[in-house]
Amino acid sequence: xxxxxxxxxxxxxxxxxxxxxxxxxxxxxxxxxxxxxxxxxxxxxxxxxxxxxxxxxxxxxxxxxxxxxxxxxxxxxxxxxxxxxxxxxxxxxxxxxxxxxxxxxxxxxxxxxxxxxxxxxxxxxxxxxxxxxxxxxxxxxxxxxxxxxxxxxxxxxxxxxxxxxxxxxxxxxxxxxxxxxxxxxxxxxxxxxxxxxxxxxxxxxxxxxxxxxxxxxxxxxxxxxxxxxxxxxxxxxxxxxxxxxxxxxxxxxxxxxxxxxxxxxxxxxxxxxxxxxxxxxxxxxxxxxxxxxxxxxxxxxxxxxxxxxxxxxxxxxxxxxxxxxxxxxxxxxxxxxxxxxxxxxxxxxxxxxxxxxxxxxxxxxxxxxxxxxxxxxxxxxxxxxxxxxxxxxxxxxxxxxxxxxxxxxxxxxxxxxxxxxxxxxxxxxxxxxxxxxxxxxxxxxxxxxxxxxxxxxxxxxxxxxxxxxxxxxxxxxxxxxxxxxxxxxxxxxxxxxxxxxxxxxxxxxxxxxxxxxxxxxxxxxxxxxxxxxxxxxxxxxxxxxxxxxxxxxxxxxxxxxxxxxxxxxxxxxxxxxxxxxxxxxxxxxxxxxxxxxxxxxxxxxxxxxxxxxxxxxxxxxxxxxxxxxxxxxxxxxxxxxxxxxxxxxxxxxxxxxxxxxxxxxxxxxxxxxxxxxxxxxxxxxxxxxxxxxxxxxxxxxxxxxxxxxxxxxxxxxxxxxxxxxxxxxxxxxxxxxxxxxxxxxxxxxxxxxxxxxxxxxxxxxxxxxxxxxxxxxxxxxxxxxxxxxxxxxxxxxxxxxxxxxx
Amino acid sequence: xxxxxxxxxxxxxxxxxxxxxxxxxxxxxxxxxxxxxxxxxxxxxxxxxxxxxxxxx
Numbered sequence: 001x002x003x004x005x006x007x008x009x010x011x012x013x014x015x016x017x018x019x020x021x022x023x024x025x026x027x028x029x030x031x032x033x034x035x036x037x038x039x040x041x042x043x044x045x046x047x048x049x050x051x052x053x054x055x056x057x058x059x060x061x062x063x064x065x066x067x068x069x070x071x072x073x074x075x076x077x078x079x080x081x082x083x084x085x086x087x088x089x090x091x092x093x094x095x096x097x098x099x100x101x102x103x104x105x106x107x108x109x110x111x112x113x114x115x116x117x118x119x120x121x122x123x124x125x126x127x128x129x130x131x132x133x134x135x136x137x138x139x140x141x142x143x144x145x146x147x148x149x150x151x152x153x154x155x156x157x158x159x160x161x162x163x164x165x166x167x168x169x170x171x172x173x174x175x176x177x178x179x180x181x182x183x184x185x186x187x188x189x190x191x192x193x194x195x196x197x198x199x200x201x202x203x204x205x206x207x208x209x210x211x212x213x214x215x216x217x218x219x220x221x222x223x224x225x226x227x228x229x230x231x232x233x234x235x236x237x238x239x240x241x242x243x244x245x246x247x248x249x250x251x252x253x254x255x256x257x258x259x260x261x262x263x264x265x266x267x268x269x270x271x272x273x274x275x276x277x278x279x280x281x282x283x284x285x286x287x288x289x290x291x292x293x294x295x296x297x298x299x300x301x302x303x304x305x306x307x308x309x310x311x312x313x314x315x316x317x318x319x320x321x322x323x324x325x326x327x328x329x330x331x332x333x334x335x336x337x338x339x340x341x342x343x344x345x346x347x348x349x350x351x352x353x354x355x356x357x358x359x360x361x362x363x364x365x366x367x368x369x370x371x372x373x374x375x376x377x378x379x380x381x382x383x384x385x386x387x388x389x390x391x392x393x394x395x396x397x398x399x400x401x402x403x404x405x406x407x408x409x410x411x412x413x414x415x416x417x418x419x420x421x422x423x424x425x426x427x428x429x430x431x432x433x434x435x436x437x438x439x440x441x442x443x444x445x446x447x448x449x450x451x452x453x454x455x456x457x458x459x460x461x462x463x464x465x466x467x468x469x470x471x472x473x474x475x476x477x478x479x480x481x482x483x484x485x486x487x488x489x490x491x492x493x494x495x496x497x498x499x500x501x502x503x504x505x506x507x508x509x510x511x512x513x514x515x516x517x518x519x520x521x522x523x524x525x526x527x528x529x530x531x532x533x534x535x536x537x538x539x540x541x542x543x544x545x546x547x548x549x550x551x552x553x554x555x556x557x558x559x560x561x562x563x564x565x566x567x568x569x570x571x572x573x574x575x576x577x578x579x580x581x582x583x584x585x586x587x588x589x590x591x592x593x594x595x596x597x598x599x600x601x602x603x604x605x606x607x608x609x610x611x612x613x614x615x616x617x618x619x620x621x622x623x624x625x626x627x628x629x630x631x632x633x634x635x636x637x638x639x640x641x642x643x644x645x646x647x648x649x650x651x652x653x654x655x656x657x658x659x660x661x662x663x664x665x666x667x668x669x670x671x672x673x674x675x676x677x678x679x680x681x682x683x684x685x686x687x688x689x690x691x692x693x694x695x696x697x698x699x700x701x702x703x704x705x706x707x708x709x710x711x712x713x714x715x716x717x718x719x720x721x722x723x724x725x726x727x728x729x730x731x732x733x734x735x736x737x738x739x740x741x742x743x744x745x746x747x748x749x750x751x752x753x754x755x756x757x758x759x760x761x762x763x764x765x766x767x768x769x770x771x772x773x774x775x776x777x778x779x780x781x782x783x784x785x786x787x788x789x790x791x792x793x794x795x796x797x798x799x800x801x802x803x804x805x806x
Numbered sequence: 807x808x809x810x811x812x813x814x815x816x817x818x819x820x821x822x823x824x825x826x827x828x829x830x831x832x833x834x835x836x837x838x839x840x841x842x843x844x845x846x847x848x849x850x851x852x853x854x855x856x857x858x859x860x861x862x863x
Contacts, residue, residue, distance in 0.1 A: 115845050116845060118842040119845045119849075181838065185837070188832050188837055189829060192825070192828040192829075197825075200818075204814075223814070224810075224814070230818070231818070
């Protein structure tokens, strides 16, 4: 126990550094006790796959990876993956370009979590013989690989990738990715031109400003003004184009907003300066126009970047699609066809370990499918003939035939992808609020501006134009409009860095207000890998024999418990025949001539002891009962303590039996636990809490929690595959560390504070500046300075969020 | 003040060069990934890959 507590302390301080109890490579619990000497020291590993990957990295002299990385690596599956399909001519012809000296292909890799992964992949691939060039991008998860087919095959190059724990997939949405990159580059160019142009324009403007005593000869002054005009023009019209077109759009819809005000002020400053330049008036304001465009472009770029990080993750869903499908012709012949050629009504064949190409109905025989990507459920799910199976799930154990019912965009997988994308294109509700405020502000301001102009025109016509311009520039609510997006962009960036992905746009605000956290036990607080703790026998039955029989029955079932039994028994297991798995009940088979049943009490013993144990019996009598235990995640207790410190009430709602739930709750320190909960009753618990005015954050892990996740005020899904598929989830933990949850909540609260400070500051600034401007006490250049300072203040305040220290 | 007639066009020329260089860098993908190359500087120069254990698999 003491050792566990110290582990948790270590995890609390730095969850990324492997502790003695966790795998050196992937950071998961190293329960199997694989120990290897890697580099100079001995490390523990969770499995042979991770050990081999670490060994490979050390041998290749890439051990710096462990120093550079900011996230743990993927668990490496020791099972060999058949990469033969990558060498097929039809695949290469369709997706690999011919380049000088070889071919080039763009791949997606899952598990690329930080820049160090990209660094490792770069180095590892480049060192392969026959690989011409390799470059990996951690942001998009894409790898560009050029190789010489005469020297190596693609599958050989990819095997090294697989050995390191990254599974390659064909990049499907290349057109979309290209579009996204071009869009981003266009923004960068606009910002770059605006920045350089604004700098130059400011220099000329400075020369003009410094001439306070008007000693500069008029030709020099006009020369400098025309030069400023020359530099400012591309900034206003090229860089500022998004604002100009946005303003046009807003005006056409008769809903003046931010863009109208921005474009209006910019154009007014620019055109007024041009008029003054031509007629030789006393002032020009080109600098105000260009600085304005530059600052706002930078703010927009930040906002877009924050959402871009999330959208790169959507590709994980696109990845699940296989590139080729096998179709059975009418005469029983099988042919390999491109996925797009598969039609509704076709019979498709899926080999064991392959990905189901389309939604369909299972034919012939029962089989098991791994639906981790769609539901987050890591255990394979048994399906009977006639059941529907979904594209993107992985067929386990046996090859199957299926009749296709939906293809392409109609599949559930594509719909989920579309849902996630739609959620991402929403603008956060808070930002919309700021926009609404701004819209009213714009109308009010234009009225004040008109009144000011009339007033000054009546009293002092010479200054009317200047004062009105100063009013428009000084009051431009750019601090107001920057305050929310800048804070959100900074917060999303910080969240992504700690491994929390924000899927729903306005969830941050709700997360900050959460008062209660409800955990779903399975796979959330526990690691989802149950172990067999103990056995009780009846009627003097031999305990060891019970273990051996159970191990024999389980061995061929592929059930997750199989390894637990096998580890206990070792090589002394009996052999079983006629083993048959009955879905939802257990396993039945013949061991040493006797018929045995292993599973639920009713199934194995005919009784109705409804508990969570596994019973061994002959169908009527109970012989033994195995006690199952779930191990809590290493950081579960620390997480609960941290959430408690944040003042959150915590609840545990589990579908399991009361005893293990109570045990787990006591272990991690949650006082309110309820067992035997159905999704409906979990939802009722949440509704009840909400009824009492609590704001509930639900932490869950799969589609079975969908109603509860949707019903809660804010939901956090554990495990990347689950959450992306989980349309109800607001946040996704990309890593496995539960401690990210309290960190994310603390960050969300800080974000709310910063947004409030920013809004307060922006409003106070405007309340102060507008009367001064109306009174004519503010010249346009002071107005531009004040506007810039106030924008910079809110941005700097928002940037405080990127510092991860509390 | 006649020197301005030379210096100002030179500054504009330099501005043009800077913008051209920036456009070139963006088009060549220099800004596509800002995180990975940052790690290179933290790592010592490449050693020759050790001859032992060339992985055949």
